[in-house]
Amino acid sequence: MIPDSKSRRGVQAAQGADRVLIFDTTLRDGEQSPGASMNLGEKIQVAETLEAMGVDIIEAGFPIASNGDFEAVSEIASRIKDSVICGLSRAGAKDIERAGEALRKAERGRIHTFISTSPVHMKHKLQMEPEQVLDAVVASVSLARNLVDNVEWSAEDATRTERDFLCRCVEAAIQAGATTINIPDTVGYTVPTEYADIFTMLRERVPNSDKAVFSTHCHNDLGLAVANSLAGVGAGARQIECTINGLGERAGNAALEEVVMALRTRADVMPYDTGIKSEMIARASKVVSSVTSFPVQYNKAIVGQNAFAHESGIHQDGMLKNTETYEIMTPESVGISKSSLVLGKLSGRHAFKDKLQTLGYELGDNQLQDAFKRFKDLADKKKHVFDEDIVALVDDEVAAGNENIKVISLSVVAGTEGPQEAALTLEVDGETHTTKANGDGPVDAIFNAIKALVPYQAHLQLYQVHAVTGGTDAQAEVSVRLEEDGKSVTGRGADTDTLVASARAYVSALNRLQTKRLKTAPEAMVAP
Ligand code: KIV
Ligand code: ZN
Numbered sequence: 001m002i003p004d005s006k007s008r009r010g011v012q013a014a015q016g017a018d019r020v021l022i023f024d025t026t027l028r029d030g031e032q033s034p035g036a037s038m039n040l041g042e043k044i045q046v047a048e049t050l051e052a053m054g055v056d057i058i059e060a061g062f063p064i065a066s067n068g069d070f071e072a073v074s075e076i077a078s079r080i081k082d083s084v085i086c087g088l089s090r091a092g093a094k095d096i097e098r099a100g101e102a103l104r105k106a107e108r109g110r111i112h113t114f115i116s117t118s119p120v121h122m123k124h125k126l127q128m129e130p131e132q133v134l135d136a137v138v139a140s141v142s143l144a145r146n147l148v149d150n151v152e153w154s155a156e157d158a159t160r161t162e163r164d165f166l167c168r169c170v171e172a173a174i175q176a177g178a179t180t181i182n183i184p185d186t187v188g189y190t191v192p193t194e195y196a197d198i199f200t201m202l203r204e205r206v207p208n209s210d211k212a213v214f215s216t217h218c219h220n221d222l223g224l225a226v227a228n229s230l231a232g233v234g235a236g237a238r239q240i241e242c243t244i245n246g247l248g249e250r251a252g253n254a255a256l257e258e259v260v261m262a263l264r265t266r267a268d269v270m271p272y273d274t275g276i277k278s279e280m281i282a283r284a285s286k287v288v289s290s291v292t293s294f295p296v297q298y299n300k301a302i303v304g305q306n307a308f309a310h311e312s313g314i315h316q317d318g319m320l321k322n323t324e325t326y327e328i329m330t331p332e333s334v335g336i337s338k339s340s341l342v343l344g345k346l347s348g349r350h351a352f353k354d355k356l357q358t359l360g361y362e363l364g365d366n367q368l369q370d371a372f373k374r375f376k377d378l379a380d381k382k383k384h385v386f387d388e389d390i391v392a393l394v395d396d397e398v399a400a401g402n403e404n405i406k407v408i409s410l411s412v413v414a415g416t417e418g419p420q421e422a423a424l425t426l427e428v429d430g431e432t433h434t435t436k437a438n439g440d441g442p443v444d445a446i447f448n449a450i451k452a453l454v455p456y457q458a459h460l461q462l463y464q465v466h467a468v469t470g471g472t473d474a475q476a477e478v479s480v481r482l483e484e485d486g487k488s489v490t491g492r493g494a495d496t497d498t499l500v501a502s503a504r505a506y507v508s509a510l511n512r513l514q515t516k517r518l519k520t521a522p523e524a525m526v527a528p
Contacts, residue, residue: 020263020272021239023215024050024256025059026288027072028088030247035294035481035490037512040072042291046244047076049287051083053280055256057110057239062088063102064095068515070102077106084150086110091140100147111144112182114154117161117169130165137169138176145177152180154217159183159190159198166198167205174208180239181212185228188221188251192231199235215239218254220246225254230262233272244288245296245303257281257302257334265329282335283360290395293492293508295466295479302334335360337387345379359387361394371397381496382473392468392475392494396504403511404429405454407503414442414499424449424503446503454510458484465498478505482513489513 060076061069077085085106089095103109144151153173216232218225246255285303308331318325408425422445425434439445462481467474476498481490489512493504
């Protein structure tokens with residue numbers, strides 16, 4: 001039995017009138033995003049960031065889905081002490097036992113078990129009668145409660161579930177020992193008034209509803225995930241399930257940074273507290289974007305590059321007179337500091353290390369050494385080195401440090417007189433390999449050279465370049481998305497040379513594909 005009695009964050013905290021628990025599922029629902037994947041080291045880095053920012057519950061993975069997921073949940077459970085660590089499972093005994101095993105080392109572990117309750121899911125996906133589903137609810141929650149004393153039950157596709165049946169399932173789950181009841185809007189279909197009604201109805205009609213914390217879990221298919229989550233809280237939910245940068249299946253989940261800042265900024269109309277240290281939001285966003293290689297859209301609320309930029313003359317004039325004219329929260333409150341000119345080529349290791357600390361990085365000695373060398377090379381090539389340059393460089397270095405395939409050297413013949421040719425040396429599992437290849441343009445030549453050294457079947461789905469800062473000497477940040485057998489991954493690379501950044505991004509995507517191949521098929525997500 002995994003104890004929950006020493007709860008620093010958890011169910012007890014939610015019982016205060018205005019405390020809303022933040023349940024982060026970046027490592028589970030977020031990782032289900034097409035193109036997003038993380039290796040063990042990256043998952044640990046995300047979990048540590050979430051713990052430091054005050055997340056109450058971290059859903060660390062779906063242990064039955066793969067050995068990698070199991071290992072990630074188990075490792076995170078053994079390291080993280082301040083947040084509750086949660087493992088997802090379907091309703092079957094094997095799933096639940098595997099989740100319990102992964103949580104064995106957790107100081108405070110939670111099993112999150114779910115089954116579909118909507119007519120369309122029960123008939124077509126589960127091929128079960130409602131009474132069979134109800135029996136499965138009782139059996140699954142009871143089994144989970146034998147393994148841990150903190151159990152969450154979810155009614156998958158709850159917002160398209162017949163209400164009488166939803167009430168019966170929720171009552172049965174609480175009766176069997178569930179301490180959190182999650183009402184997912186699995187397909188992003190509901191609207192705020194309807195979602196609020198469901199919570200009000202459940203709290204009024206289910207006799208034992210006061211024995212559990214109700215939770216929101218909203219997908220963003222209609223762009224309503226955050227609005228729906230807040231409406232749920234207004235109607236009595238005291239846990240919000242969300243992800244950093246709104247990562248998640250299809251259009252994603254409710255974004256943690258948005259729900260937290262909405263509650264904080266509009267406390268006058270939504271008097272609820274979260275335990276999140278909002279100054280860590282920008283850092284968490286960068287960590288997740290970097291480890292998943294998922295860029296954050298420029299105009300993304302709270303964490304997008306333009307979220308605090310004022311372009312029009314009228315706005316700039318207003319801001320100079322009083323920042324409250326156009327700013328409803330300060331950039332500092334979410335950890336964004338003004339972009340500043342940083343170090344020059346004469347700056348020493350100590351100043352570089354200090355800068356990294358200000359930007360939120362703690363590197364080990366070897367990584368620091370390599371990052372410092374790359375910084376020196378960059379400062380030789382580039383007149384002004386900005387914070388954004390340092391972040392791109394270090395993210396690239398940290399990601400490459402975990403990879404089996406590495407770019408060692410590249411030279412390219414390009415220009416109007418073809419054929420374009422790439423000469424490339426890669427390190428693959430510790431051995432160096434060199435080749436030359438032609439292509440229809442320099443990027444094609446590079447990708448052909450990579451393919452010659454590391455044969456694979458994946459298709460290129462996306463190739464995208466953006467400049468990290470202004471100026472023709474800016475670093476290029478390249479994103480590459482590859483797809484193989486319905487699974488896609490994204491890799492990212494940065495360099496002042498766009499072609500080197502392209503090679504790094506492609507190689508990074510290939511490394512991620514290797515990790516993704518170890519995952520079981522998506523069917524693992526659907527059957528009980
Ligand atoms: O969206 C959903 O229904 C889920 C459940 C597994 C909670 O992610
Ligand atoms: Zn979900």
